[in-house]
Amino acid sequence: xxxxxxxxxATEREALQYFLDVNRDVMVWKLDGxxxxxxxxxxxxxxxxxxxxxxxxxxxxxxxxxxSFDRPIPEDETTEIDGFGFEPLESxxxxxxxxxxxxxxxxxxxxxxxxxxxxVGMDEDGPVDMRWIMGHLIEETARHAGHxxxxxxxxxxxxxxxxxxxxx
Amino acid sequence: MGDQYTGSEKDILVGMLDKNRDVMVWKLDGxxxxxxxxxxxxxGTNLLGMxxxxxxxxxxxxxxTFDIEVExxxxxxxxxxxxxxxxxxxxxxxxxxxxARARAFADNVISELSLDTTGKAWGRGPERSLRWVIAHMIEETARHAGHxxxxxxxxDGTTGYLPSGD
Numbered sequence: 490x491x492x493x494x495x496x497x498x499a500t501e502r503e504a505l506q507y508f509l510d511v512n513r514d515v516m517v518w519k520l521d522g523x524x525x526x527x528x529x530x531x532x533x534x535x536x537x538x539x540x541x542x543x544x545x546x547x548x549x550x551x552x553x554x555x556x557s558f559d560r561p562i563p564e565d566e567t568t569e570i571d572g573f574g575f576e577p578l579e580s581x582x583x584x585x586x587x588x589x590x591x592x593x594x595x596x597x598x599x600x601x602x603x604x605x606x607x608x609v610g611m612d613e614d615g616p617v618d619m620r621w622i623m624g625h626l627i628e629e630t631a632r633h634a635g636h637x638x639x640x641x642x643x644x645x646x647x648x649x650x651x652x653x654x655x656x657x
Numbered sequence: 658m659g660d661q662y663t664g665s666e667k668d669i670l671v672g673m674l675d676k677n678r679d680v681m682v683w684k685l686d687g688x689x690x691x692x693x694x695x696x697x698x699x700x701g702t703n704l705l706g707m708x709x710x711x712x713x714x715x716x717x718x719x720x721x722t723f724d725i726e727v728e729x730x731x732x733x734x735x736x737x738x739x740x741x742x743x744x745x746x747x748x749x750x751x752x753x754x755x756x757a758r759a760r761a762f763a764d765n766v767i768s769e770l771s772l773d774t775t776g777k778a779w780g781r782g783p784e785r786s787l788r789w790v791i792a793h794m795i796e797e798t799a800r801h802a803g804h805x806x807x808x809x810x811x812x813d814g815t816t817g818y819l820p821s822g823d
Contacts, residue, residue, distance in 0.1 A: 507792075637803075
């Protein structure tokens with residue numbers, strides 16, 4: 490995970506990309522070292538699990554970065570399920586969900602590369618700027634990282650804010 | 658949604674930060690003082706402590722970084738969790754007022770400086786731009802909003818994404 494961003498002189502895209510990437514990496518890290526059973530466990534009545542959180546975020550990325558701009562998303566029966574991917578299917582595994590997430594984030598980055606931060610997409614409430622979408626994915630990924638912090642701490646006591654940076 | 662979907666870079670960043678600050682305050686709404694201070698997890702995480710921490714951090718990032726005078730902050734060089742703990746002598750009203758002052762302070766700094774303005778992080782660290790600081794405050798507030806979601810649900814079952822009901 491390269492983190493060599495000129496923090497002081499970061500452009501708008503660099504700053505947004507940095508914070509989005511670090512939070513995406515946190516989500517992946519919060520699954521690291523777990524069994525399939527642990528990844529599906531939930532401490533709360535609403536059923537939130539680490540696997541469900543990552544799967545949800547993959548579909549959130551597809552929804553905002555692709556559907557807002559009429560770009561294609563993968564065919565998958567889970568897009569019809571209430572809760573937008575929170576409930577993992579029987580067939581989901583940590584590996585399959587991480588692969589989905591990796592594809593989704595790459596597609597998001599490509600959308601920003603292709604269209605730019607000034608691009609205006611449409612959602613059900615009206616026009617939405619690409620820069621808003623990037624910011625929104627930062628806040629939403631970070632919020633779910635907060636959920637993941639709690640769930641992971643309750644699963645096996647592991648805590649931590651950011652994954653170790655291999656470049657440091 | 659409480660923020661705007663279109664606009665300038667600064668408008669969008671400020672709107673998003675404000676929305677997450679509002680969520681933090683909303684997650685305490687309706688709880689007793691005791692519940693707000695209740696440690697929901699082995700690590701001692703509690704809602705009022707999170708608010709105190711976020712207030713102190715807003716002052717640190719927006720004040721200390723850009724060399725602007727701040728009120729006394731609850732940090733302790735020898736105790737890294739000092740700003741996360743709320744003592745019996747600190748009223749809930751005091752903590753919420755602290756957060757309100759911190760937000761207003763930060764908003765003022767943001768309105769006065771350009772996004773490219775830089776300063777030493779917290780007055781002593783590496784150079785950071787205002788753009789970077791706001792984006793970081795958004796992720797940090799949102800992350801704690803995530804903690805608050807979980808703590809609140811464990812306390813009394815209340816869930817919810819935004820105060821506006823979205």
